[in-house]
Amino acid sequence: MTETASEARPTSAAESKDLVETLKAEIVRKLTYSLGKNPSVAQPHDWVTAVILAVRDHVVDVWQRSTHESYQTGRKRVYYLSLEFLIGRSLADALNNLGLTGPVAQAMADLGVDLGAIETIEPDAALGNGGLGRLAACYLEAMASTGVPALGYGIRYDHGLFKQRIDGGRQVEVPEDWLSFRNPWEFERRESAYQIGFGGSVVATEKPGEVTWNPEEAVFAVAYDTPIVGWRGRDATTLRLWRARAMHPLSLDAFNQGDLVGAVAERNRAEAISKVLYPNDSTPAGQELRLRQEFFFTSASLQDLVRRHYRQFGKFDNLPDKVAIQLNDTHPALAVAEMMRLLIDERGLSWEDAWTITSGTISYTNHTLLPEALETWPVALMERLLPRHMQIIFGINARFLDGVRRSAGGEGVDLASISLIDESHGRRVRMAHLAFVGSHTVNGVSALHSRLMQETVFAPLHAVFPDRITNVTNGITPRRWLFSANHGLTKLLTEVCGNGLTDDIEQIDRLAAHADDPGMQERLIAIRRDNKLKLAKVIRQETGVVVDPAALFDVQIKRIHEYKRQLLNILETIALYDAIRSEPYRDWAPRVKIFAGKAASNYGTAKAIINLINDVATVVNNDITTRDRLKVVFIPNYNVSAAEIIIPAADVSEQISTAGLEASGTGNMKFALNGALTIGTMDGANIEISERVGLDNIVIFGMSAAEVEAAKRNPRPTGEVIATTPHLEGVLDAVAGGAYSPGDRNRYAGLVDGLRANDWFMVLNDFESYRLAQRRIDGLWANQPEWWRMSIANTAHCGWFSADRAIREYAQRIWRVPAGFAAKG
Numbered sequence: 001m002t003e004t005a006s007e008a009r010p011t012s013a014a015e016s017k018d019l020v021e022t023l024k025a026e027i028v029r030k031l032t033y034s035l036g037k038n039p040s041v042a043q044p045h046d047w048v049t050a051v052i053l054a055v056r057d058h059v060v061d062v063w064q065r066s067t068h069e070s071y072q073t074g075r076k077r078v079y080y081l082s083l084e085f086l087i088g089r090s091l092a093d094a095l096n097n098l099g100l101t102g103p104v105a106q107a108m109a110d111l112g113v114d115l116g117a118i119e120t121i122e123p124d125a126a127l128g129n130g131g132l133g134r135l136a137a138c139y140l141e142a143m144a145s146t147g148v149p150a151l152g153y154g155i156r157y158d159h160g161l162f163k164q165r166i167d168g169g170r171q172v173e174v175p176e177d178w179l180s181f182r183n184p185w186e187f188e189r190r191e192s193a194y195q196i197g198f199g200g201s202v203v204a205t206e207k208p209g210e211v212t213w214n215p216e217e218a219v220f221a222v223a224y225d226t227p228i229v230g231w232r233g234r235d236a237t238t239l240r241l242w243r244a245r246a247m248h249p250l251s252l253d254a255f256n257q258g259d260l261v262g263a264v265a266e267r268n269r270a271e272a273i274s275k276v277l278y279p280n281d282s283t284p285a286g287q288e289l290r291l292r293q294e295f296f297f298t299s300a301s302l303q304d305l306v307r308r309h310y311r312q313f314g315k316f317d318n319l320p321d322k323v324a325i326q327l328n329d330t331h332p333a334l335a336v337a338e339m340m341r342l343l344i345d346e347r348g349l350s351w352e353d354a355w356t357i358t359s360g361t362i363s364y365t366n367h368t369l370l371p372e373a374l375e376t377w378p379v380a381l382m383e384r385l386l387p388r389h390m391q392i393i394f395g396i397n398a399r400f401l402d403g404v405r406r407s408a409g410g411e412g413v414d415l416a417s418i419s420l421i422d423e424s425h426g427r428r429v430r431m432a433h434l435a436f437v438g439s440h441t442v443n444g445v446s447a448l449h450s451r452l453m454q455e456t457v458f459a460p461l462h463a464v465f466p467d468r469i470t471n472v473t474n475g476i477t478p479r480r481w482l483f484s485a486n487h488g489l490t491k492l493l494t495e496v497c498g499n500g501l502t503d504d505i506e507q508i509d510r511l512a513a514h515a516d517d518p519g520m521q522e523r524l525i526a527i528r529r530d531n532k533l534k535l536a537k538v539i540r541q542e543t544g545v546v547v548d549p550a551a552l553f554d555v556q557i558k559r560i561h562e563y564k565r566q567l568l569n570i571l572e573t574i575a576l577y578d579a580i581r582s583e584p585y586r587d588w589a590p591r592v593k594i595f596a597g598k599a600a601s602n603y604g605t606a607k608a609i610i611n612l613i614n615d616v617a618t619v620v621n622n623d624i625t626t627r628d629r630l631k632v633v634f635i636p637n638y639n640v641s642a643a644e645i646i647i648p649a650a651d652v653s654e655q656i657s658t659a660g661l662e663a664s665g666t667g668n669m670k671f672a673l674n675g676a677l678t679i680g681t682m683d684g685a686n687i688e689i690s691e692r693v694g695l696d697n698i699v700i701f702g703m704s705a706a707e708v709e710a711a712k713r714n715p716r717p718t719g720e721v722i723a724t725t726p727h728l729e730g731v732l733d734a735v736a737g738g739a740y741s742p743g744d745r746n747r748y749a750g751l752v753d754g755l756r757a758n759d760w761f762m763v764l765n766d767f768e769s770y771r772l773a774q775r776r777i778d779g780l781w782a783n784q785p786e787w788w789r790m791s792i793a794n795t796a797h798c799g800w801f802s803a804d805r806a807i808r809e810y811a812q813r814i815w816r817v818p819a820g821f822a823a824k825g
């Protein structure tokens with residue numbers, strides 16, 4: 001470990017010696033008195049827990065100060081509601097932000113423990129599937145770093161995203177168990193528990209127009225708080241996760257009658273709500289439990305923030321001035337109805353006042369335009385599970401449609417397209433419409449995505465509310481994805497750009513002046529080589545495959561999905577393999593094709609793609625003709641910790657989604673900031689990356705979003721596409737015929753038949769363009785000074801993709817809350 005943040009701490013030798021001594025004492029105290037272990041018998045796990053508990057105390061000091069300050073000054077607070085937080089490990093991040101990385105490593109070394117060697121014992125908290133959940137985690141850290149008072153609300157799942165094992169080339173899902181050794185970062189708040197109701201009926205009270213909801217069933221939501229410390233330990237935000245507990249954990253009657261299962265039935269049903277994260281990032285699970293999860297955490301969060309606000313201010317009319325609620329996708333869209341219910345039914349406000357407050361407080365981030373991923377729930381299910389909310393949604397819809405009908409030009413509006421209820425598929429509630437109508441601002445996550453929102457899925461609503469949709473392009477925290485993950489590069493950058501870089505990442509553009517400097521290039525080559533050696537070691541451990549760090553590392557790591565087109569990548573890999581074998585004496589640049597990613601457990605095609613990648617790897621890696629030129633590896637169990645090792649070692653970043661389908665991507669930003677060259681389509685944030693680094697410094701291929709749209713409306717016969725695309729027929733025939741699955745020749749017949757039937761994701765249509773782009777990469781790699789000039793341009797021009805910039809945009813334009821810390825530190 002290196003000291004990337006040591007300047008935040010005392011500098012004199014005596015002071016740092018004192019600090020190390022203090023830390024040693026603190027760690028030993030935790031070990032002794034919190035864990036009850038003597039240092040002489042402590043196991044690595046005990047040491048990590050003791051370090052975390054000691055570091056947590058430092059975080060808590062910051063946390064209590066900043067919570068107190070924002071309370072005292074009555075500052076507006078942001079509440080970020082997200083069904084997912086893909087946190088990963090927290091220790092290195094916290095140490096780095098507190099400037100304690102070096103001192104704690106030293107303290108541990110003095111105690112005879114190598115911190116670097118045991119850090120990996122901390123579980124990787126995977127309470128999310130992919131980009132959406134990781135975004136929420138980056139934003140909580142960035143809000144702490146920019147001084148935006150904030151609380152993140154989510155669910156404390158007992159089991160996060162499944163662990164992936166590869167067995168015989170196939171994905172096997174293993175339950176994840178991050179809490180099995182308790183979670184030393186969190187504080188359980190038994191006193192902060194709210195009742196969450198389900199089912200039952202709505203009855204009129206004596207007062208005209210007033211109703212009461214009598215739920216049939218209720219569970220407790222219990223809060224667990226984790227402080228998230230920001231850069232230089234100036235501020236901290238809170239991650240508050242809810243756990244479901246039964247109101248009556250045991251039925252003594254049933255127990256005494258010998259009915260042991262019945263005795264805990266209520267408990268099991270209640271606690272199922274926070275039991276597991278749905279392993280799915282694109283289609284609603286379509287299950288009642290998912291809807292219960294969504295309402296559970298939304299209701300608990302709103303009850304909590306409404307109570308906090310009333311305690312502090314004693315009124316609600318200023319709620320929009322003091323509270324900003326951000327919905328991370330539609331999973332918490334019930335917040336619109338729940339806020340109305342709390343204000344009207346529980347606090348006695350009129351509908352009109354409640355609506356002004358609700359829609360003045362909530363804003364919504366859309367993450368996908370894929371029709372199959374837009375959440376809808378059957379009205380019948382909603383009526384049974386949340387009868388009062390269904391009434392309120394009908395009420396919002398009636399007033400909304402009525403208002404539009406009566407507005408100027410209202411007769412021409414197609415009300416069915418803007419209604420919160422979809423009547424065409426057996427009456428369903430459109431959650432995106434609910435979130436849209438109930439918000440003051442709606443944002444997309446890249447420039448292209450926000451424009452497509454206006455032109456496609458939300459076009460009718462956009463016509464009614466032309467000012468509501470805005471764009472905030474996603475960002476990533478440079479603390480985790482550069483300073484923590486890539487110590488070598490960070491050291492070089494602070495040397496070249498100055499120490500101010502760590503406070504203002506956009507100063508990274510000073511590197512650009514050195515793009516052609518051979519000395520600089522040599523240093524970058526050495527740093528990359530170190531990172532690749534580290535990754536090569538992991539690859540060998542995880543897959544048994546030996547890879548050469550001198551080869552080009554070509555990386556595609558992300559959820560496995562047809563629109564992300566791992567299939568395009570592996571088919572082109574097969575074409576390359578064939579080409580090398582047919583001309584074995586050409587000087588092919590050695591390449592390692594690196595894949596990682598999980599497939600949703602019910603997504604057969606994605607699982608077949610994983611299987612194919614692994615089968616191709618087996619054939620290629622065992623072929624002596626291509627032995628030194630091509631290797632294919634699939635690294636199992638992709639998660640945040642794996643990404644932190646893989647990304648700094650990448651030469652090429654694969655961002656090859658079908659144009660128009662990747663809302664933004666954030667993996668693309670992590671790679672470019674670390675100096676990988678992107679091979680990508682004009683999709684999501686790739687477009688903005690290309691604008692910032694320049695088209696000379698990125699390899700773009702394939703159809704544009706508009707061309708994809710046109711091709712979908714008027715598809716070319718796939719037979720014609722295949723016949724006119726060099727090499728494609730041969731590749732498809734080989735896969736379909738079992739060349740890569742000799743033990744099971746039919747394994748990929750279905751996968752290839754699917755492509756031949758319908759090229760929905762433009763794998764066939766973009767194949768040749770992609771293949772040629774890969775050969776352009778070969779040419780660039782052969783010209784190393786040119787390659788590293790491009791790499792430097794990428795690092796130098798990607799500071800803008802910092803989550804700090806994104807958070808400042810949200811703060812100014814959407815939340816209207818001042819950031820505490822300016823960009824220049």
Ligand SMILES: *Cc1c(COP(=O)(O)O)cnc(C)c1O
Binds near residue numbers: 134640
């Ligand atoms: C950044 C990140 C993602 C998102 O990657 P995309 O390439 O944008 O899909 C997913 N999972 C993990 C673990 C990440 O760190």
